[in-house]
Amino acid sequence: MPTNPRARFGPVQRALAIAAGAILAVGVVPASAAPAPAETGVTDKQIVLGSTLPLTGIASAGYKDLAPAAKAYFDYVNANGGVNGRSIVLKYYDDEYNPAKTPIETRKLINADKIFAMFQALGTPTHSTVVRDLNRRQIPDLFVNTGYSGFDNAATYPMTFPLFPSYVVEAKAMAYFIQNTPDLASKTRCLFYQAGEFGDDSRRGFADAGMTFATTTSYASGQQLVSLAPQVAKLKAANCQLVVFFGVTSATARLLGDSARGAFAPTWLVTSVGADYDSLVAAGVPAALINGVNSPSFLPPANDAADPYVAKFKAILSQYGKDVPFNNFTLSAMNAAYLATQAMALTGPNLTRAGLVTTLNTKASQLKSAGLTPLVYSKSSHQGYTGYYLGRYDAAGNLVRQTDFVVTATNGPGVAAKSTYRRPAAPAKLLP
DSSP states (O other): OOOOHHHHOOHHHHHHHHHHHHHHHHHSOOTTTSOOOTTTTBOSSEEEEEEEEOSSSTTOTTGGGHHHHHHHHHHHHHHTTTBTTBEEEEEEEEOTTOTTTHHHHHHIIIIISOOSEEEOOBOHHHHTTTHHHHHHTTOOEEEEBSOOGGGOOTTTOTTEEEOSOOHHHHHHHHHHHHHHOHHHHTSOEEEEEETTHHHHHHHHHHHHTTOOOSOEEEEOTTGGGTOOHHHHHHHHHTTOSEEEEEOOHHHHHHHHHHHHHTTOOOEEEEOGGGOOHHHHHHTTOOHHHHTTOEEEESSOOTTOTTSHHHHHHHHHHHHHOTTSOOSHHHHHHHHHHHHHHHHHHHHOSSOOHHHHHHHHHHHGGGOOOSOSSOEEOOSSOOOEEOEEEEEEEOTTSOEEESOSSEEEOOSSSSOOEEEOOOOOOOOSSOOO
């Protein structure tokens, strides 16, 4: 997930990233000289979408299953008539969460696969290398898989639609929950974050909420592969009783393990993108260390069998993606695929790029989803989901809701506030 490429990559890798960007620019005819037709990627029989994500590498834990899960939902739609008679094809490539590779893989999607739109491309440093070019070429950039607030800029990125509540919003929500949950409010709190945009967004959200910490520390993306023991020692020395953590899943796994080895056992409040139970267990974290971890979420827990969206998505994945695990990450990916399918269907049989963007800007209120918070898209704001509830993992790995309400906020100044939003009922088949 998001990080500052300058923090992670050395001079050689930065040079590779610049070179890769040049390859993309040279390899494709500039849009100003020969704009692609709006119907690129659409035929009478199919719609082609594309994505980049880490199928391998340091950030692959959990995230490698996202595109296969989305594809399973698209396959389900195709088996039920498609979108206005067209099947959805999802092409995706491994960029290893490396900004040097993302432009190269995106070039394949644009030039070779002739995609209609990008879908759920993952990561702030990676997607930052291509987002301007996608917008220049007027390629819809759907539901970017990161909470970086900078992509919510409808003026600069009119084709880009984030989906997750931003890390700014998540920090504001965490501040609300800390202030209004007695067993959290009474503890000495500390902040630990991934350096770069990820951490910058979290710090801005906490500052907007007026929340301070006894101490703060950070790590550079990739450091979690070696050790986070120095940061753990700093937190322990500061007598931190509540540690708020903004990091990717592999870093959460390392943090919990290094803390246990260092006899440091505070209360944890972990960002939603780094707290998936199944992914942490798969990374080798003992279940006992996850028990009691707090984490916000904007979706129902993947283990909530009573939720109609969860139950249907799980059934779809079991049929169309049998080797893909069903967890909070893959639920999120399938939910994004459901939203994309509805938006394309609403645009009508004459599917164009411009038409899809207009649909999202004007008809977002008609889109149903598993999301438990409002979804905001308009010509002036591409915020996406707007809030969170507070959850806590129990001994069985269930994320148990601690609040029966959500709090919402914007990416601008201000604090989170309790919302009265209620999600629309789930359609029986979850088809557009």
